[in-house]
Amino acid sequence: DAGVIQSPRHEVTEMGQEVTLRCKPISGHDYLFWYRQTMMRGLELLIYFNNNVPIDDSGMPEDRFSAKMPNASFSTLKIQPSEPRDSAVYFCASSLIAGLGTEAFFGQGTRLTVV
Amino acid sequence: QKEVEQNSGPLSVPEGAIASLNCTYSDRGSQSFFWYRQYSGKSPELIMFIYSNGDKEDGRFTAQLNKASQYVSLLIRDSQPSDSATYLCAVNSRTNTDKLIFGTGTRLQVFP
Numbered sequence: 001d002a003g004v005i006q007s008p009r010h011e012v013t014e015m016g017q018e019v020t021l022r023c024k025p026i027s028g029h030d031y032l033f034w035y036r037q038t039m040m041r042g043l044e045l046l047i048y049f050n051n052n053v054p055i056d057d058s059g060m061p062e063d064r065f066s067a068k069m070p071n072a073s074f075s076t077l078k079i080q081p082s083e084p085r086d087s088a089v090y091f092c093a094s095s096l097i098a099g100l101g102t103e104a105f106f107g108q109g110t111r112l113t114v115v
Numbered sequence: 116q117k118e119v120e121q122n123s124g125p126l127s128v129p130e131g132a133i134a135s136l137n138c139t140y141s142d143r144g145s146q147s148f149f150w151y152r153q154y155s156g157k158s159p160e161l162i163m164f165i166y167s168n169g170d171k172e173d174g175r176f177t178a179q180l181n182k183a184s185q186y187v188s189l190l191i192r193d194s195q196p197s198d199s200a201t202y203l204c205a206v207n208s209r210t211n212t213d214k215l216i217f218g219t220g221t222r223l224q225v226f227p
Contacts, residue, residue: 042203042219043203043217044217045214045215045216045217050213056214091158091159103161106158106159106160107158109158
């Protein structure tokens with residue numbers, strides 16, 4: 001398996017524009033996580049899905065952020081409208097069983113810059 | 116108080132020495148503890164996990180857990196320059212064992 005695949009790898013956009021980040025989890029993994037990483041706040045969990053169903057979105061910073069998982073092999077994270085403070089690296093990760101001792105595999109991340 | 120705290124470093128050790136990375140957590144009900152390594156510009160990758168008090172060894176790496184003190188550490192023996200990276204401590208949430216809460220990481224530098 002190619003691992004977790006994210007696109008694009010880099011995104012530069014202007015403030016106010018819509019941004020869509022994409023993720024393809026490892027085949028057969030039941031859980032999908034979206035994280036955001038910044039120097040100041042580290043790696044923050046935004047939302048996660050189990051079997052395509054959103055389980056916990058308490059980490060989503062505000063209504064400008066939304067995430068979907070229409071099927072087991074695809075998820076999107078959308079920011080509309082984008083703001084400079086959204087600049088960060090966004091990681092998608094997937095795992096077979098979350099929780100005790102289960103490895104989450106991370107994608108290579110999308111580096112988002114909002115100017 | 117942050118849920119998971121780590122010293123940001125950098126921690127500098129000479130090649131061949133033991134590197135000791137520390138992490139404290141605030142939730143007494145946390146059950147599982149993970150160490151991830153992240154090279155600059157790359158994604159995190161799992162090194163070890165531990166959920167019982169005591170030590171767990173895997174090659175040059177040893178994870179140590181003390182739930183009474185809410186403390187978990189990672190020892191790297193015979194440190195190599197290739198170990199230079201940021202090490203992230205992660206703890207699962209008591210209220211939701213599916214969630215991993217990460218610390219901000221400790222940057223380790225191993226110099227020849």
